[in-house]
Amino acid sequence: MKISIVSTVYCSEIFLDEFIKLTLTALKNIKCKSYEMIFVNDGSPDQSLRKLLEKRKTNKKIKILNLSRNYGHHYAIQAGLKYSTGDYVFLIDNDLEVSPLVLERLYNKLITNKSIDVVYGYQKNRKGNFSEKLTGKLFWWLINKVSDIHIPHNLLTERLMSRRYVDKLLQLNDSNLFLGGMFHWVGFNQTGINVVKKQRKTKSTYTFNKRTQLMVQAITSFSSKPLMWLFNFGILVSFLSFLFIAFLCVNKIIYGDAVQLGWTSIIAVNIFVLGLFSTFLGIVGIYLSKIFNQVQSRPNYIIKEIYE
Numbered sequence: 001m002k003i004s005i006v007s008t009v010y011c012s013e014i015f016l017d018e019f020i021k022l023t024l025t026a027l028k029n030i031k032c033k034s035y036e037m038i039f040v041n042d043g044s045p046d047q048s049l050r051k052l053l054e055k056r057k058t059n060k061k062i063k064i065l066n067l068s069r070n071y072g073h074h075y076a077i078q079a080g081l082k083y084s085t086g087d088y089v090f091l092i093d094n095d096l097e098v099s100p101l102v103l104e105r106l107y108n109k110l111i112t113n114k115s116i117d118v119v120y121g122y123q124k125n126r127k128g129n130f131s132e133k134l135t136g137k138l139f140w141w142l143i144n145k146v147s148d149i150h151i152p153h154n155l156l157t158e159r160l161m162s163r164r165y166v167d168k169l170l171q172l173n174d175s176n177l178f179l180g181g182m183f184h185w186v187g188f189n190q191t192g193i194n195v196v197k198k199q200r201k202t203k204s205t206y207t208f209n210k211r212t213q214l215m216v217q218a219i220t221s222f223s224s225k226p227l228m229w230l231f232n233f234g235i236l237v238s239f240l241s242f243l244f245i246a247f248l249c250v251n252k253i254i255y256g257d258a259v260q261l262g263w264t265s266i267i268a269v270n271i272f273v274l275g276l277f278s279t280f281l282g283i284v285g286i287y288l289s290k291i292f293n294q295v296q297s298r299p300n301y302i303i304k305e306i307y308e
Contacts (some may be wrong), residue, residue: 002034003027004086006104007094008076010038013046018095020055020062026103037062039094040080056307064307071301074177075158079301082170089161097197098158105193106160108257117165117188121195123154152192155180162188175300237276 007298012019020037027035032263041049043065048065056062065079081089088110098121109119117228161169165188184190 001032001088002036002086003032004084004089005035005037005079005089005100006077007037007039008073008080009041009048009052009094010044010047010070010073010076011048012044012094013048015053015094016048016051016055016098019100020059022096023100023103026100029101029104030107035061036084036086038065038080038086039063040065040067040076042067042073042076053307064305065303066304066307068304072177074179075300077179078170078177079303083167083306084166087163089163089166090159091161092158098156098195099198102158102195103160106158108193109193110160110162111188113191115189116191117162118159118183118190119286120152120159120183120190120192121156122152122192123156123197124125124194125196151181155183156195156197158195159183170284175298177300184200184238 008017010017023037027033037059039052039062049064052062052064056064063083065083067076067079077091081091088107091099092100092102092107102121106119106121110116165186168188169182169186172186174182188258
């Protein structure tokens with residue numbers, strides 16, 4: 001049995017020593033001697049690559065994919081999964097919010113039931129302050145509203161997957177990745193375990209702007225329901241507008257010049273309708289950009305160098 005440990009690297013220099021040490025301890029605990037540690041350098045601006053090259057001098061099972069620039073977390077994960085060769089693939093972030101020692105729990109859960117292909121981690125109680133918990137809860141609620149499949153709330157990167165599951169996952173040639181949804185869209189028997197995340201030692205690189213982009217990416221790349229909602233809302237507005245016009249016409253016929261149509265109200269309605277159309281066109285434009293990215297068929301990432 002061979003296990004591939006896949007982890008993406010971005011501003012990870014201060015974590016790598018302890019991460020590798022704990023990973024080796026976890027492998028020893030499950031008596032796994034055949035392994036590979038795949039680090040995907042996602043255009044990290046610090047000295048993470050240099051640190052990994054030093055570590056590789058004493059451990060040749062460390063392999064490094066150096067991407068040509070920063071492509072994003074999900075695309076870097078895809079690169080690592082595609083390069084992996086293990087019978088099982090252990091996916092984990094190396095910021096130590098989740099200890100690599102969780103591998104033992106994931107592995108023991110997986111081998112006790114041969115029908116299970118994935119054991120994933122989730123947070124029963126989300127870490128962070130009030131706003132972080134609230135936005136996280138809103139994110140997962142919204143994703144499940146627009147998705148045709150159920151995605152567990154507070155899903156984590158950390159998971160142990162069988163080879164056949166990973167191979168099928170990689171057959172999805174999406175240019176617009178939302179792995180949180182794709183992990184479950186593929187199917188197979190999956191089960192979760194509660195994992196407690198620690199507070200990150202340094203400031204998270206996942207800024208509010210990146211979180212917002214992820215939400216838009218998740219919704220528009222994983223569901224077409226917003227377009228259907230726009231259509232239904234347009235029908236509703238058109239119907240209400242027709243009733244309002246009919247009401248004004250009847251009043252004008254009955255009361256004549258006694259009914260004055262206000263200029264201010266007309267301008268207000270026009271501005272409101274203009275705002276609606278601008279929003280609708282923006283949503284449609286996002287979907288068109290997704291289609292444009294998909295039909296371009298550009299690679300999701302470019303590997304500059306491989307150290308193995």
